[in-house]
Amino acid sequence: MACSPHNAVRPMHQCAYDNFDKIHDRNIGIIARDTILSSFYVDDFLVSCSTVEGAITLASNIDNILTAGRFKLRKWNSNSATVLTHMGRDSSPTEYSIDAALTSVLGLRWSPVDDNLLFKVELKQPGGICTKPSVLSEVAKLFDPTGFLSPVVVVGKIFIQTLWSAGIDWDTPPTTELRGNLA
Known part of the structure; x- marks a missing residue:
């Protein structure tokens, strides 16, 4: 509740x-x-x-x-x-x-x-298909009530915005160029 x-x-x-x-x-x-x-x-x-x-x-x-x-x-x-x-x-x-x-x-x-203080982040192994749902799922796993991870979380949220702005379909992998922006 x-x-x-x-x-x-x-x-x-x-x-x-x-x-x-x-x-x-x-x-x-x-x-x-x-x-x-x-x-x-x-x-x-x-x-x-x-x-x-x-x-x-x-x-x-x-x-x-x-x-x-x-x-x-x-x-x-x-x-x-x-x-x-x-x-x-x-x-x-x-x-x-x-x-x-x-x-x-x-x-x-x-x-x-x-x-x-340490954080434990378990991201999916590379090689899986990257899609909007998988990106959303990974960013949502970053539980940070203290705000220490904000610089990392904001990068993930900006990437989500970029995916939406690019007009990529829900289950379509992002282009190599978009995935390169994440690095």
């Missing part, structure tokens, strides 16, 4: 308004509340902190606010083993290591080891 993202985030926003005063320092509670209000996208929470101590404090305050509303955040991830240790649920101190595996968030892949 079109309203699903709103329905997923709205109760957490209300929880942030209702429970930010659970943090003893009002100013810090307001920072945690505002972070909740601005950093959730459906069920993903993304925030960057300049220090490890700041990350631990913010994560703890956000967790306290949301726990007061019976929201339980899971799957914490960080590029700092210290932050991961503090966000662990075990009462015994456990050694955490940063997993080399990529984490997927908002269509992006994030490598916590080297703190890089």
Whole structure:
């Protein structure tokens, strides 16, 4: 449903308004509340902190606010083993290591080891017949809610416009000249 993202985030926003005063320092509670209000996208929470101590404090305050509303955040991830240790649920101190595996968030892949954002794009193998439907399908697969891929996506959209302007039929492959414009 079109309203699903709103329905997923709205109760957490209300929880942030209702429970930010659970943090003893009002100013810090307001920072945690505002972070909740601005950093959730459906069920993903993304925030960057300049220090490890700041990350631990913010994560703890956000967790306290949301726990007061019976929201339980899971799957914490960080590029700092210290932050991961503090966000662990075990009462015994456990050694955490940063997993080399990529984490997927908002269509992006994030490598916590080297703190890089990556995209995974799987285009059809060359050699298939290029037609308007295949071009539309490939461009539509470029999910980019953050806008990082805009320079790439716009090239695909311009190519689609070029196909339409050239008056090529739906299932007719574009000319070699038009395909050369894509390169």
